[in-house]
Amino acid sequence: MKNRFLIRAMYAAAVALFFTACGSDNDGGGSSPTKEPNVNRNTDYSDAAATRTEVPHLQGGNSQFIAYRVSDNTFDKDGVNYCVEWDRTLKSNRWTCYVMTKQNIKKNVQRWYAAEGEMQYPFDVVNLTTDDYHTKSIGQDLIYGSGFDHGHLCPSNDRLYSLAINKQTFYLTNMQPQYKVFNGSDKNYKYKGLWINMEQFLYNFVSGTKFSSADSLFVCKGGTIDSENHILQRIGGKMIVPKYFYAAVVWKRAKLNVYSGLAFWFEHTNVYHGDDALKGYVVSISELQNKLGNKIDFFCNLPDKTEAQVEKVAATMDFGL
Secondary structure, eight states, rough: HHHHHHHHHHHHHHHHHHHHHHHHOTTTTOOOOOSSSTSOOOOSSGGGGGTTOOOOOOOOEEEEEEEEEOOOTOOOOTTTEEEEEEEETTEEEEEEEEEOTTTTTOSOOOOOOOOTTTTTOOOOOOOOGGGGGGSSSSBBBBTTTOOEEEEEOGGGOOOSHHHHHHHTTTTTGGGGEEOHHTTTTOOOGTTOOHHHHHHHHHHHHHSSSSSSSTTEEEEEEOOOOOOOEEEEEEETTTEEEESEEEEEEEEETTTTTEEEEEEEEEESSSSSSSTTTTTGGGGGGHHHHHTTTTTTOTTTTTTTHHHHHHHOOOOOTTTOO
């Protein structure tokens, strides 16, 4: 009898351990295996960062996945700053994704500025060649002098935890050409524009009281590059200027293990819309994927049921919109 109770106790402990391990959601550095089905997750990868919650389904082929890391794991437990997918054929960023928490958006330093003789928007020479940036000459990229801004996808303002972390946001892999009135640098509308307003909204949301210290905001942003109908022009006949920009966002309330999502879809114009209500640009993540011709599968590393639920509805009330 004693042995039978002992066996039962050992079995119960094993079952509890199994469901604890399999049910974990490792937000910082890749999703742990779960007991829930997840058919479309990233499986063919050489970098474990590909399994992180914020990373879309990787296209592979001539598209390169790059995870930018730092040594400070108090910022992120796996030291990941942000990730990008770079299309070597189109020579363009397809998306940048990153995580926002109360911890990693702390402003410990000022914005990084290049020293004399150093480039403000450095080439990521470790992973890519200068040809990937359509350089006019060594040390100069085509955005300079084009009339467009270097539009950050992972914002400098969200990455002031350290100077090294902030500097990485200036890599050209994290840039897309943007009109000044859209990006928020036009002298007549300083720090106002659709893009910067959306970025500030997300920052204020994470820093606000509704967002707990255990919560995570998963963000994926980019410009449209995969269809000629979604390309505004090419600078110098080479560098793509997207006709539309977007952001897909998922909020994980850790204590409740509840996910909410929404997306933004902006037409990229040279007309000021910085006073527009952001709610007018909200779509569901599923709608965003349709607008993109289903070329990008967002949040594929979430279990299928959770992914479907979070992408179906734009949770404007949860986000206070």
